[in-house]
Amino acid sequence: MKKILLLSTFFFVAIFFAQEKTKAEKLLVEIQQVKQVNKNIKMVWWMPTEYWRAATINTKQITEQQLQTLENMLDDYTIIAAGDYNLGSEINGVDFNSLPISNKFELYDLKGKKIPVLKNAEIDEKVSLLIDRFLKPLFGKMLGKMGTGIEFFIFSNKDSAGNKIIDPTKEGGFKVVLSGQSFTYKLPLVSLMPEKTCPIDQQKFPGNYIYCPIHGNKF
Numbered sequence: 001m002k003k004i005l006l007l008s009t010f011f012f013v014a015i016f017f018a019q020e021k022t023k024a025e026k027l028l029v030e031i032q033q034v035k036q037v038n039k040n041i042k043m044v045w046w047m048p049t050e051y052w053r054a055a056t057i058n059t060k061q062i063t064e065q066q067l068q069t070l071e072n073m074l075d076d077y078t079i080i081a082a083g084d085y086n087l088g089s090e091i092n093g094v095d096f097n098s099l100p101i102s103n104k105f106e107l108y109d110l111k112g113k114k115i116p117v118l119k120n121a122e123i124d125e126k127v128s129l130l131i132d133r134f135l136k137p138l139f140g141k142m143l144g145k146m147g148t149g150i151e152f153f154i155f156s157n158k159d160s161a162g163n164k165i166i167d168p169t170k171e172g173g174f175k176v177v178l179s180g181q182s183f184t185y186k187l188p189l190v191s192l193m194p195e196k197t198c199p200i201d202q203q204k205f206p207g208n209y210i211y212c213p214i215h216g217n218k219f
Contacts, residue, residue, distance in 0.1 A: 024055035026191040033183045039088075041096075043150075044176050044183045045081040048168045049074050050192055073126055078115070078155040078166050080107070081139070084179050085149060098149025099179070105153050106177040109165055118154050127154070168192055 031046045049071050056062045082105055088095035107115045120128065131152050139147035157165050166174050168189045176183040193207025196219040203214070211218050 023191065024051065027051055027054050027189065030189045030191055031185075033185075035181060035183070037181075039086055041085050041087060042178050042181055042183075043081075043083045043085075044178055046176075046185060047079045047081065048166075048189075050168055050189075054191070073124065073130075076156065076158055077118075077123070077127060078107070078157040079131075080105075080153050080155075080176065081135075081150050082153065082176070082178050083146065083150045085146065096144075096146040096149060098145070101151055101179060104179040105151070107153070107155055108175045108177070110172045110174060112175075115155050115165065118156060122156075123154055 027050075031048065031051060032043070033045075034041065034043045036042075052070060052074070053067060056067060082101060084099040084101045084104070085096040086099060088097055105117070107117070109115055131154075135152065136150070139150050141147070143150070155165075159165055166172070166187075168187055169192055170188055172187045174185050174187075176185075188208075190206050190208045195204045195207055196209055197204050198212045198215060198217070198219075200212070200215050200217065203212075205212065205219075209219060
């Protein structure tokens with residue numbers, strides 16, 4: 001258990017403080033959604049296993065073996081962090097007043113079937129440890145009051161046949177409903193797709209492009 005916690009510490013410190021984050025930042029645009037209506041703001045952050053590799057691809061603090069250990073530990077789960085806040089005023093800025101969301105968070109697959117959140121007893125102890133003893137405090141330290149108001153929801157990502165329910169590399173999608181507001185994710189994640197190169201000038205474009213937007217030729 002101590003080995004997992006120590007490994008997780010080095011792993012996530014490398015993620016948040018690595019200088020090269022280009023690919024991870026592109027991925028964050030797709031997996032993190034924020035919606036604001038007047039003085040209410042909601043955030044949903046899906047954490048697919050693929051994110052951790054993207055975030056550490058340019059750091060030398062994590063070995064391939066350590067990365068694979070964490071990937072294997074998390075791959076059976078869908079992990080989503082979320083927060084619902086009313087914005088207030090403070091002398092030095094904005095105050096985030098967290099709203100309870102434990103019973104106001106729902107996850108639906110592409111066909112609209114509700115995926116049940118796992119009970120604590122159904123979650124691997126190492127995964128629970130990772131979230132409760134590291135991720136939650138880290139979010140609070142980095143994001144202040146907003147971070148302490150974030151809650152984590154864990155779901156099984158395997159169906160009865162052992163296949164992934166949500167696969168960020170394959171066509172599909174899913175929906176999160178947080179306090180009545182919908183957050184839709186379309187898959188595959190473009191940032192995980194190989195870039196396409198225009199044969200005319202060798203310029204690179206996102207992997208979901210079918211035609212070169214400059215020359216009109218089909219990739």
